[in-house]
Amino acid sequence: MIAHAIFFYTFSIIAVVSAIMVTASKNTVHSVFFLILDFISISCLFIMIGAEFLGMIMLIVYVGAVAVLFLFVVMMLNVAQQKNQWFSGQQSSRHIPVGLIISTLIFFEIIIVIGGWKYKPEIFDINNSVSQASISNTHSLGQILYTDYIHVFQISGMILLVAMVGAIVLTFRQRLGVKRQSYIKQISRERAEGVEVLEVQSNKGVKLDD
Amino acid sequence: MEYLSIVFQEVYKILFLLVPVLVSVAMIVWLDRRVWAFVQKRQGPNVVGPFGLLQSLADALKYIFKEIIIPSSSNKVIFILAPIVTMTLALIAWAVIPFSATQVLADINVGILYLFAVSSLGVYGIIMGGWASNSKYPFLGAIRSAAQMVSYEVSIGVIIINVLLCVGSLNLNDIVIAQQNMWFVIPLFPMFVIFFISALAETNRPPFDLPEAEAELVAGYQTEYSGMMYAMFWLGEYANILLMCAMGAILFLGGWMSPIDVYPFTLVPGAIWLILKILLLFILFALVKAIVPRYRYDQLMRLGWKVFLPLSLIWVVLTASYLFYFNLLPVN
Numbered sequence: 001m002i003a004h005a006i007f008f009y010t011f012s013i014i015a016v017v018s019a020i021m022v023t024a025s026k027n028t029v030h031s032v033f034f035l036i037l038d039f040i041s042i043s044c045l046f047i048m049i050g051a052e053f054l055g056m057i058m059l060i061v062y063v064g065a066v067a068v069l070f071l072f073v074v075m076m077l078n079v080a081q082q083k084n085q086w087f088s089g090q091q092s093s094r095h096i097p098v099g100l101i102i103s104t105l106i107f108f109e110i111i112i113v114i115g116g117w118k119y120k121p122e123i124f125d126i127n128n129s130v131s132q133a134s135i136s137n138t139h140s141l142g143q144i145l146y147t148d149y150i151h152v153f154q155i156s157g158m159i160l161l162v163a164m165v166g167a168i169v170l171t172f173r174q175r176l177g178v179k180r181q182s183y184i185k186q187i188s189r190e191r192a193e194g195v196e197v198l199e200v201q202s203n204k205g206v207k208l209d210d
Numbered sequence: 211m212e213y214l215s216i217v218f219q220e221v222y223k224i225l226f227l228l229v230p231v232l233v234s235v236a237m238i239v240w241l242d243r244r245v246w247a248f249v250q251k252r253q254g255p256n257v258v259g260p261f262g263l264l265q266s267l268a269d270a271l272k273y274i275f276k277e278i279i280i281p282s283s284s285n286k287v288i289f290i291l292a293p294i295v296t297m298t299l300a301l302i303a304w305a306v307i308p309f310s311a312t313q314v315l316a317d318i319n320v321g322i323l324y325l326f327a328v329s330s331l332g333v334y335g336i337i338m339g340g341w342a343s344n345s346k347y348p349f350l351g352a353i354r355s356a357a358q359m360v361s362y363e364v365s366i367g368v369i370i371i372n373v374l375l376c377v378g379s380l381n382l383n384d385i386v387i388a389q390q391n392m393w394f395v396i397p398l399f400p401m402f403v404i405f406f407i408s409a410l411a412e413t414n415r416p417p418f419d420l421p422e423a424e425a426e427l428v429a430g431y432q433t434e435y436s437g438m439m440y441a442m443f444w445l446g447e448y449a450n451i452l453l454m455c456a457m458g459a460i461l462f463l464g465g466w467m468s469p470i471d472v473y474p475f476t477l478v479p480g481a482i483w484l485i486l487k488i489l490l491l492f493i494l495f496a497l498v499k500a501i502v503p504r505y506r507y508d509q510l511m512r513l514g515w516k517v518f519l520p521l522s523l524i525w526v527v528l529t530a531s532y533l534f535y536f537n538l539l540p541v542n
């Protein structure tokens with residue numbers, strides 16, 4: 001148990017400190033790196049409580065894909081503008097109330113969830129979803145997700161699809177005058193249509209139509 | 211005291227796994243150069259030691275004694291961290307590779323997800339190196355590699371789903387044992403081809419070595435690195451290639467299982483079969499490097515998103531419907 005506690009406190013301290021550093025660090029790219037460290041330590045905590053599937057999915061989805069795209073966007077920003085004026089500039093102080101409101105909301109949501117969990121355990125139907133020791137984490141998750149909650153699962157998939165289509169529609173633009181490479185056209189080209197032998201008269205040029 | 215003995219045992223096991231992996235990485239570099247040379251009718255490295263076998267050792271010695279140059283305008287912490295991250299990620303993935311039914315360092319339930327997660331983290335070493343160098347060519351190389359690796363991971367993930375549909379478990383040993391009657395390379399052959407090509411792109415091997423395309427980007431993200439830090443990038447890259455070969459061998463070629471289930475073949479230990487399969491796949495990797503010219507960047511993206519992703523998704527639907535229709539779904 002001691003080793004377990006040591007690992008738990010190590011990972012949670014790293015998680016909390018890196019979460020603070022995400023907002024506090026001066027360099028935006030450093031913030032993203034701290035965010036990645038935060039994700040990794042949280043997935044370690046997931047694995048420690050036996051939710052190995054969630055931990056791995058967290059690594060694959062958030063660290064492997066989302067954070068890479070994040071980093072991608074942040075690196076493209078102008079390096080000179082990356083000086084993070086935390087609580088100092090006139091401009092950034094306008095955003096502080098908004099941030100405070102959102103964080104209070106999230107805080108109360110968490111309190112409601114945890115409080116309900118603690119004082120009204122019968123609301124949450126845990127008995128159905130309790131995992132038997134013989135079934136692995138992944139199996140029990142699949143058995144709940146694809147049976148009882150299949151409609152919720154599919155609706156969330158549809159929402160993601162709509163968001164994706166929306167993003168593509170917003171960024172899509174038809175560019176004119178772009179020469180596109182068509183593999184079929186290139187491969188199916190024959191000599192007869194590609195080469196033309198012309199009889200050129202002297203002192204008169206040839207007009208090629210293209 | 212009890213903890214200490216457990217720790218010592220584990221460290222012993224880890225060393226027993228890592229030292230052979232590192233030595234074989236050095237050997238594989240030699241093999242890569244030899245195969246490449248033979249295809250082009252050259253000799254390749256043949257001076258140091260018998261058949262040039264010690265060439266990689268000589269190279270490593272040279273790298274160790276070279277000066278490590280850190281550019282003054284670079285972001286020093288991240289610059290130094292980048293090769294360490296690459297190397298560590300390439301090595302920790304070997305923890306779950308099964309060398310036989312019992313010889314595996316960590317026999318975890320979600321082994322294949324772990325492998326996939328670690329290989330998708332591999333992009334960070336390159337991005338960190340490219341960004342921290344604070345130079346144009348490394349930065350362009352890093353951006354290219356980020357886009358490339360994220361794109362090809364998607365198709366590798368879908369291919370893994372294909373295999374998992376036939377197995378019904380995320381454990382690597384279960385995946386190997388499920389191939390007892392037939393290796394998955396036979397029913398899922400198109401997926402094996404797509405996996406092989408995606409693995410080439412995922413490990414930045416030619417013909418998809420755009421992050422380090424020397425004709426355009428000097429050496430991509432490695433431009434500013436020198437000495438041992440460069441060597442660590444290079445070791446990590448080859449360890450990743452070996453890992454991808456091992457993943458291909460486990461997913462499609464029956465892992466540590468012998469090809470025929472007959473008496474003299476079953477005597478050979480599983481580790482030897484796995485190593486032979488990894489070598490076979492690696493020689494294919496090396497041959498591709500020697501034969502195929504480099505892709506253009508837009509062609510690479512087109513191949514990943516418009517060809518491989520739809521094909522592998524269609525194959526998921528086909529596999530699932532076939533298994534469902536003939537009632538072959540693995541249910542436990």
